[in-house]
Amino acid sequence: MTKLVLAIDDDKYVHRVIEESLAGFCQLIHAKNGEEGLRQAYKYSPDIILLDVEMPGKTGYEVCRELKNNEQTKDTPVMFLSGKSELPERVKGYNAGAADYIVKPFNTEELMARIRVLYQYRQHSIKLKNDVERAQNTAEIAMIDSGDMGRIMRYVGQTYHAHDVQSLSAHFFEFFRPLNLDVVVAFWYQDVGVVCTDDGGVCPLEQELLEKHRYSNRFVDFSSRTIVNYPKVSILIKNMPLDDVVLYGRYKDLFPHILEVTNAKIQDMEVNEKALAQAHAVGNAFNELSSQLFVSSEAREEAVAKLTTQLSELRALIQHDPAFAANQALALQVEQLEQTQLQLTVLNDDLAFIKHQLNHIIESRSELIDSLSKIATPEHTQDVTSQTDIELF
Template structure:
């Protein structure tokens, strides 16, 4: 702010009149004080930007007044210019040591005082600009620090949920992450026809659950008062206390949208893993069933083969024992032995078919095992 309010302090009325006359055409608000205590009393009500302060005054000299001004946190910002008939180096150094910003020696010319005050006015403007720049830089630095901290929370959340395989744990991790931003959150997760609700406070209120249902068709992002609802296919998040600061509000809103997106992807991955696990379990059951039936069938076939082999061996032994004593001619014996031999050969062929069936079942069992291992991988 440019210089507007000046307080002149001198125990000599004539000196005050000179100052008043010099500053008359500069359009400053000028008040006059005749002593140090009076100056200190007037500061609170007038709030001067610059004080023209005489050094040699009774009761309380200018140095003491300046010390009091600079020691007070409410007034230390006021610019003090000493106005003194004593202008030695030592006296000037004393003035600067107690906190004064400038020094002018009596008698001074009209132009000299005006120039010094105009320079002080520019200094105040530059100071305001610098303070504004510092404030903006500080704000930017704090925003950057806040953003860095928030991004750290988000990165930790992403790393954490990548290890989760349980939907309630995933939802609770999300509400905990949002709580680290100071947000009161409610979460709805939709799986098939079921809706699951989670909240920072532990339970979603009936009106919040109703809001999820009403606003699920309002698009990806819906804002009302200080609340934000983010909708994805499987996950919706309602924040009840968004920041009022515009820049922080926008930043946090972007964080929420990103978190919901990441949570949706992780939820999809969890559901996919669960579905694959169910399919793998069904496949394992099918493999076990096929293996059981195959083992039972092979047992039956093996039993049948052994029984047939026993029957044919017994028949062959009987023929070999009885035919020579039956008085048959050679053609009859050849006929009987040929038929017996054909029956035995047919039995052997049937055993080869059984071996082929065993081989086929083994291949089926191997394919099922490979498929199961592939699903597990």
């Protein structure tokens, strides 16, 4: 299916660059100002809109806000084209409703890559929209029967059975659905940001904002958005009720409980993963050491056996040859070799005991790895009590 892209810009040169960059990649509609762009958007319902910031008449921000306030175009991804690259400008674009922001001049590969991401984001959002609405309706019914504390308790129980980011995020979004909040979450797992949304689509600006504000204050409010930061998890609330003081206060009291639990769970997952990796490393080292001891002990046993045979032959030669029997120096050397033989025999016995202990350690290590693996990926999990089964107090 051909992508339909609307380009709104007052610069003819930019239109030509876009035309050349996207030739054969998508179908283009051109508009030279904001008013014409709005008419084209309402008429053709494009998949993606490229929007200049500075234009005569309506600015790009004004056009974007009108698009987002219109039922027909509110879900159409908008990507701003601007010569300004500072973060405040990007935030301003995001507040106006944009999904991405590209700085002029741009190259063909960058523009195509960003359009491809936005198109996939758009198609995925459309596909999951009905499922999300049904899930929200179900969660709203559950909300009637459960208060905040009951749902927090349920979430704590669910996290006990979550052992990867994917399952943890599923429980995380289940908690937020009844609140009618549009949430983007970033799990800072092993210092790598894993960004998720309930419908599976994350626009580039949302990910950039979470990364830029990761080390900012605990609560960061801008427009109707709020970012809440913890060391291992950050969330972006896209429709925070800043104008409702009571509801906003309730949410600010509620979110730390959920994020503290999530933060602790991420840390626990990291510790388990590190412990499992260390157990594997220690086990591998012991296996290698055991193999080397096995090879070297065989060589020593062969050497001791050979020495024993040679000593026996030497004793027989001395006993049957009077010339050798009278040689006291030779007799002393034989006695010293016999002592060396005895020491080597004792050493072999000690090494045999060490090998036995190493095998015992290796077996214990295997049991430890099995236990850690079961903790990380359990075969069976118990169902957590549903929200309607929670008795509130």
